[in-house]
Amino acid sequence: MPSTSKSHRSSAAEQAPDLSITADDEVHLHAAGYNESSEREVINSMARFRSSPLDFIREVSLHVSGTGWRSYDDVIGQPIFYNGFSENMKSMVLKNPMLVKKVRDLADWRVQVEAKEGLLGEEVMNGQARAGNSDKKRKRRIQIEESLLEVCETMTDNMICKMESKRFIRGAYYLATQLLTRAYHQGVHVSSEEVLRLRAVAAKAAKAKQAIIFLPCHRSHVDYVSLQIICYRLGLALPTVVAGDNLNFPVVGAFLQHAGAMWIRRSFGDDQLYQTLVQAYIDTLLQNGFNLECFVEGGRSRTGKLLPPKFGILSYMLDSIASGRVADAIICPVSTQYDKVIEVESYISELLGQPKPKENLKDFLSSSSILSLKLGRVDVRFHEPWSLRKFIDEQQGRFSRLPRQLDFKDQRARLLRTLGFKVLSDINDVSVVMPTALVGTVLLTLRGRGVGKSELIRRVEWLSERVRAQGGRVAHFAGLPTSVVVERALEVLGPGLVGLVPGLPEDTFYAVDRFQLSFYRNMTIHLFILQSLVSAALYTSVKQGGSPSQQRISFTALRDQVSFLSQLFRGEFIFPTEGLEQNLSKTLATLEMENIIKVTRDPNNSEIVEWVELSDQERAQGRENFDFYCFLIWPFIEAAWLGAISLLMLTPPVGRKAEDSWLPMKNVQDVAQVLGKTLYHQGDLSYFEAVNKETLKNTYQRFEEDGMILVAKSKDKKTPATIRLADEWLPSRDAKGCVKAEGPLWAFAERISISRREGKNRRDGATVQTRVLSLADRVGTELWEGGNMTATRDKEAESAAAKAKKRRGKTKLAVPASRL
Known part of the structure; x- marks a missing residue:
């Protein structure tokens, strides 16, 4: 495809028709998602037994018999729905050369251990070349190999997806569509332009026997349901979905496995056989052109924004291609x-600290009750x-041009x-900002x-414009007034989330549950992260x-604080790859063009920025645009400050x-x-959402990476x-035993604090300093009394300290040389 600018692509995609996937006989094509007719189609298309039993029975019979498109016969991709598919897949996995070799290697290793320990007889242990010794080893090796293969067969049967019945898939599709469109009454929408492009790519991949690896973001269990529905309805081969075995509970687990789920452990540990088995299965899927789906973030995002990538399963897919075992x-x-x-x-x-409940059928059914x-x-x-x-070839080409050649690892x-x-x-590039966000x-x-x-309507219109200006996309409004869109949101x-104050001359709305609303706010922050960091500085x-x-503020001071904050949040947000100088220059130009800031340049060189300040226009309108960017980032700054103070x-x-x-780490974070x-x-803390377990964990991860803490x-x-x-980060205590407000840790917390939102309780720095220090010390005392691990410290702690010392020699977060 010809290259286009992000804004042009965004505009074109936004104007493209939407397809709404409902339970009708047809996919609905309409100019935009939010219109009266499409909503009625979505709602009324679902036949209910009580209101229309004949239509309901007709719909069920059409799906069972596979009439028309429901037959799912003309599928773009490799054949998977036939009797014996699962057994055939198991056979291919168990014959995988890598797995066979691993079984033999493990068996050889075990025989050597048993011989060394005298478990195969004294003659074998002493290495005496008596007749029968090698035969005894050989028989034992075969016995171990057979045992390991039995283990592999059991693990493979528990792992692989078993999509081999079209009738089951038709029923699963009908059930999933019924449930999903009851919960999301306006349906599942896709871009017609993107679907046509995907079908063309899928057809080409099918001819080359190449798999499509779908890598979605992960916010809900509905994610994989919606993607399966889209693939089924549009005639694409259903992907095998990589899923954690925590969802493999009775009844539901078997259903999902036959609908496409492959179960993997949440942690592989040091189980070499299991690691090789997973690689063998992924190799087999990709070698045979079976589509695959994996959530790049690992688990579901609890905060609404994208999480950092998890490299576990992604590394297996990468190794399949990079090794040459799979062509592409x-x-x-x-x-x-x-x-x-x-x-x-x-x-x-x-996020507030309640333990995550283990998935079970009862909770699944109770959560499904809200689908109405x-x-x-x-x-x-x-x-x-x-x-x-x-992609791999391009990256390896770049590596070859580096001044210092990288080793394989x-x-x-x-x-x-x-x-x-x-x-x-x-994912961020194609994400659609919803009205609720x-x-x-x-x-x-x-x-x-x-x-x-x-x-509220005016600001929603303003925000929609800003989203588009940043290259983002807003959900289709279909020409409806913004007032209607706001009402529906x-x-x-x-x-429970947004309250209405009664009895006022104008309807006035307020945030009831700011913590829960922050989930939806975080869906937009990636678009404005650079402006937010500059505004906070x-x-x-x-x-x-x-x-x-x-x-x-002088440009030097601004740059230093932006650099510090970008380093602080490098694990929270995804920054453009151009580097600090380029990103900062572009962001200042954008804010200046929007008349939010005024930039004073060197009279002798217009490219050199000397000072940055708010524009007169921005001051005249109450700093509403500047404040918007600050409000987006302040909760994260608060959370980072809390992490440092803790x-x-x-x-x-x-x-x-x-x-x-x-x-104990868990005790400390709790x-x-x-x-x-x-x-x-x-x-002393402005935002309750800053008390967020996920963000706190990320903050501690950054502290560990930069050698502030040893884990x-x-x-x-x-x-x-x-x-x-x-x-070197340890605070000192005064003569009374109180922690002093000095040293690198306190300076680091203060560096964060200067970008925090000002509050009336924080204007007197000395008072706050005393109060916060005293509280942290008091809470810390109780922590030490209840959880000191001195007696259980082992050699791994020493190893962690040694590794952290090396890291500290490379990175200093307090005086960063970061890149946005």
Whole structure:
């Protein structure tokens, strides 16, 4: 396809017709998703037994008999629905040369161990060349190989998907469509342009016997259901879906396995046989051109934004191609967006520290009871597919041009990381911003308690324009007034999230559950992350008050703070790859063009920026645009500050040596959440969503990478990971035993704090300093009394300390040289 600019592609895609997938005999093509006729089609197309028993029976019979398109006969892809498919797949996996070799190697290793330990007889142990010794070894090796193959056969049977009955698939499609369109009453929508392109790519791949690897984002269990429905209805071969075996519970597990799920363990550990078996199965699927689906983020995002890529299964797919065992596969990044995500309430409970319940049939059925709610629609968007082989060749070509040649391990790690973040970037490129995300974002980026309806509509229109200007896409409005779109979004969000103040001259709305609404706000932040970081850096001067000239910031100071923040959030957000200087230059130009900032340049060289400040126009309109960008990033800045302040709890009590002071990681993070809740209710933390387990974990991960904390992890899963502060980050105590507000850790927290939202309780820095330090120290004392791990510290802790020391020699987060 000819290359086009992102904004042009976005505009073209937004104007392309939508296809709505319903339970009708036809796929509905319409100019946009939000129109009266399409909604009625989606709702009324579903025959209900009570209201129309004859139509209901007719629909069921058509699906059972496979009439028309329901037969699923003319499928683009490799044949999978035939008796014996599962057994054939098992046979191919078990004959995989890599698996056969691994079984032999493990058997040889075991025979050698048994011989060395004298379990095969004294003669064998001493290596005496008596007749019968080699025969005894051979028989034992065969016995072990047979045993291992039996284990492989059982594991393979439990793992592989078993899509071999078209009648079952037809029934599963009908059931899934009935359930999904009851929950999402406006249906599942795709872009006609993207679907036509995907079908063309699929047809070409099928001829070459190449697999399409669908890599969707993951926000809900509905993700894989919607993709399977789309593939079925549009005549594409259903992909095998990589799924965690936590969903493999009675009844539901077997159903999903026959509908396309392949079950894998959540953790492979050091099980070499299982690792090889997974690789063998993926090789077999790709070698035979069977489509595959894997969630690049691993688990579901509990925060609404994309999570960093997980490289587990992705590495197996990459190795299949890079090794040459598979010629090529086609990568297709997929974005799935919802007006409302069914599981959000449970996500909030988890983020606030409640343990994630184990999946079971009872919870599955109870969660399905909400499928009668009207949750709006699902929008699925497909990025232009691309060759994985071509990607690998291009990256390896770049590696060959580097000044320093990378070894195989470094090349593989860089290749995998680049692949993961490219897929996430592609997903962001095609993501559609839903009306609920627009409304939720507006409500959480206003200074007032509430907002009038007319102002809400105006800001939604403004935000829609900004999304498009950033190359993003907004869900189709079909020419409907924004007021109607806003009303529908408010209806879907419901009074539990957005409240209405009664008895006022104008309808006034306010955020009831800010934490839950933040899930929808986070669906837009990736579009504005650069503007948000620059605004947060500029805010360090704006918050000082005074005349406009006193609120400006030098370019050097701005750049340093943007660099610091981008380094701090490198695991939270996906930044453009052009580097700090280029990204900063473009962002300043954009903000200047929008008349949000005013830039003063060197009189002798217009390319050199000297000062940055708010424009007069932005001040005149109450800083609403500047504030919008700040409000987007402030909760994350708060969370990072909380993470830094919580490290003060790790200051060892008086008389205890730092090197012998380890605490359970889980305990520390749990107590950090309690500290955050306390700071929020006492007014020292502005955002309750900052008390977020997921963001806190990411923050601690960054601290570990930069050598601020040392983490010791045992190979034994029953032994908890332990944590302590690195020596150079340890705060000191005064004569009274209190933690001092000095040293690198306190300076680091203060560096974050200067970009935090100003609050009335924080204007007196000395008071806050005393209060926060005292609280952190007090909570830390209780933590030490309840969870000191000095007695259980092992050699792994020493190893962690040594590795962290090497990392600290390479990275200094407090004085970063980062790239956006």
